Amino acid sequence: MPHIILKMHPGRSEQQKARLADAITRQVVAIATGRC
Template sequence: MPHVIVKLWPGKSEEQKAQLAEAITRDVMKVLGYGEESVSVAMEEIKAQDWAEQVYKPDIIAKPEKIYKKPGYTM
């Protein structure tokens, strides 16, 4: 715990995904104070044509209270 799921379009290399998982793990450890043994990161590739139905509508539109960084906005 925690388990982070990153949903992304296909096409990123295994090296890029591994680097992202490492960066997420470091930030989770730093911000939340967990040890590396407590953090897991998964990648789910979703085709662009399926994004609206499989991600945008169910994960973003239907659950606005769970979104901490909305698409299209700068941090």
């Protein structure tokens, strides 16, 4: 599985960061496994 580093400007809530991480993870898995 690839390692992804995402840098963001300060000011985002923990909920926003968690939602973004979840969305990125789902898309990477879908694309990497050919389920897109």
